[in-house]
Amino acid sequence: MQVEIWSDVMCPFCYIGKRRFESALAKFDHKEDIQITWKSFQLNPDMVTDPGKNIDQYLAEAKGWSLKQAQDANAYVTNMAKEAGLTYHMDKAIVANSFDAHRLSHLAKKHGVQDAVEELIFAAYFTEGKNTADHDTLVEIGVKGGLEETEIRTMLAGTEYAQEVEHDIYESQQIGVRGVPFFVFDRKYAVSGAQESSAFLQALSRSYAETAKLTDLSEGAVCGPGGCDPA
Numbered sequence: 001m002q003v004e005i006w007s008d009v010m011c012p013f014c015y016i017g018k019r020r021f022e023s024a025l026a027k028f029d030h031k032e033d034i035q036i037t038w039k040s041f042q043l044n045p046d047m048v049t050d051p052g053k054n055i056d057q058y059l060a061e062a063k064g065w066s067l068k069q070a071q072d073a074n075a076y077v078t079n080m081a082k083e084a085g086l087t088y089h090m091d092k093a094i095v096a097n098s099f100d101a102h103r104l105s106h107l108a109k110k111h112g113v114q115d116a117v118e119e120l121i122f123a124a125y126f127t128e129g130k131n132t133a134d135h136d137t138l139v140e141i142g143v144k145g146g147l148e149e150t151e152i153r154t155m156l157a158g159t160e161y162a163q164e165v166e167h168d169i170y171e172s173q174q175i176g177v178r179g180v181p182f183f184v185f186d187r188k189y190a191v192s193g194a195q196e197s198s199a200f201l202q203a204l205s206r207s208y209a210e211t212a213k214l215t216d217l218s219e220g221a222v223c224g225p226g227g228c229d230p231a
Contacts, residue, residue, distance in 0.1 A: 001035065001185070001208055010047075011041075011223040012126065016080055020197045024197040037114070038118050054091060056070045056074060071091075088127065094130070180224075182222075191203050193219050
């Protein structure tokens with residue numbers, strides 16, 4: 001059974017949603033039958049990578065907030081992440097366009113290590129404060145995830161997988177993805193947002209047993225082009 005997950009590297013709820021989904025999957029009796037595919041989504045395709053600016057500053061400018069308001073919002077998601085067993089350092093997160101990170105994810109998919117590489121990209125961004133648009137950083141992540149350095153550098157130097165990233169984004173528009181994370185279960189059901197693990201377990205169970213049209217079972221915290229909404 002196929003589970004497709006639309007997400008963006010810079011979406012704090014996407015990493016949280018990943019952990020909650022994994023918790024549900026661990027309890028699912030047929031977990032060995034589940035194939036996970038990560039799909040690309042960009043919250044801000046026009047974002048200019050700026051290693052000199054952190055996410056607190058970016059959010060304040062983008063939302064018209066004070067720096068304190070941005071810090072409070074990021075403290076909220078940091079606490080939410082902690083409950084999921086994750087450590088966020090939002091004050092260290094670097095403003096970085098995610099397009100090349102998504103291309104790396106597609107290369108990882110080709111070699112069957114996409115989930116591992118996605119985990120490393122999230123950790124690099126939210127925990128380690130690394131520039132996930134920097135090619136050397138992406139090479140480091142890819143090699144750690146099991147990819148060959150030469151192939152990664154060749155891919156990053158060209159335009160390989162750019163069309164795949166763009167197709168994922170187009171496809172998300174066609175099926176009505178309004179924010180990420182967005183989980184699609186065998187093209188039968190969907191769960192939008194970083195829902196509790198029980199919602200994911202329900203979707204896994206129902207989609208495994210039924211055939212039906214795509215139905216959004218529940219909505220939780222998501223990040224959209226206008227920002228992140230804890231819902």
